[in-house]
Amino acid sequence: MNRPDDDRAHVRLQKFLADAGIASRRDAETLILDGRVLVNGQVVEALPAFVDPRHDAVIVDGHRVRPHRPVYAILNKPTGVVVAARDPAGRRRVYDLLPPVFGRVLPVGRMDAEAGGLLLLTNDGDLAGRLGHRFSTLTAEYQVEVRGQVASAVIARLRSGVHLSEGRVTIERGEVRHTTRERSVLWIELRERVNRQLRRMLAQVGHPVRKLQRLAYGPLRAKGLPIGASRELSDDEIAMLRGAARKRDRSQARLRSPLVRGKPRPDAAAVSDAEMTERPLMEPAPSGPPPKRAGRPPRRGGSSSPERSAQTRNRSAPPRPKRGAPAAAGGSARPQKQSAGGPKRGDGPKKPPGRRIVS
DSSP: OOOOTTOOSOEEHHHHHHHTTSOOHHHHHHHHHTTOEEETTEEOOSSSOEEOTTTOOEEETTEEOOOOOOOEEEEEEOTTOBOSSOOTTOOOBGGGTSOGGGOSOEEESOOOTTOEEEEEEESOHHHHHHHSSTTOSOOEEEEEEEESOOOHHHHHHHHHOEEETTEEEOOSEEEEEEEOSSEEEEEEEEOOOSTTHHHHHHHHTTOOEEEEEEEEETTEEOTTOOTTOEEEOOHHHHHHHHHHHHHHHHHHHHHHSOOOOSOOOOOGGGSOHHHHHHSOSSOOOOOSSOOOOOOOOOOTTSOOOHHHHHHHHHOOOOOOOOTTSOOOTTOOOOOOOOOTTSOOTTOSOOOOOOOOOOO
């Protein structure tokens, strides 16, 4: 049961058991080392061990293990059920509601225990990662019951964006289906970007969530599926999910591609040797003495005569009058400051003291 070097169809035995939903890889290794796994009638007692899922017969505790098959299913999750493999508090898990034929599946996207509605599950890890990515193109539709009376301005604010610790997040669309003074029922469509996004956004605008129900996830609908029930997807629904994953891949590829500005420069190697020989590397120096530099042109409106320039520099401005001197004829003198011995504030006549009446 060693893996041939030239055969890529063989996989590790513990991975085969984990993909089939028997146990996790670590628990599958324990099953193998305990001698509970047979391959083609022989007990496997050591690792590593490899099997060919197409031809080898694997038996665990007397039961034949079928090869891994892709599973795509939806569950109408009840409220109060956790989306986790283990829960320390002992609450019900979504895996307790799934039939054993699904095997080991993973949830796509986020959903807290208090929320209910459609939940997508699959064992296709590649597709689950692409659909559950924060830049996925799939949208989710919710019916939300919140506290207080919601006005249309609140929906407009949610569409424009609310700032959370991870950044600014928005909703795609929203409507107020029913509203009273105590509560309101909303329909909201959004692309989930962060954990508990809708609850945190509504709490930010002053309307905490009372009930949260997911109605749709991309092309999938929970209509007609009882609460707690599940079903596998049809081929058309699987094709739509894969199309959404390819659309997300194309959008990510456009974001990663560099922007090309302008036309590429011509390659220097494309210039022929004949063209290079025809081009002189340096112009020949002119013969004879170097040319004289032209003088500076005269100023506009002035004269270049040195005598007149000297007269202009020696011309002195009229002297400024001294402080306190009488002003010249036709001029105005500045107001003089009061001397130190002049009247000061509070030196005027004082009022006689009034008569104080004592009662």
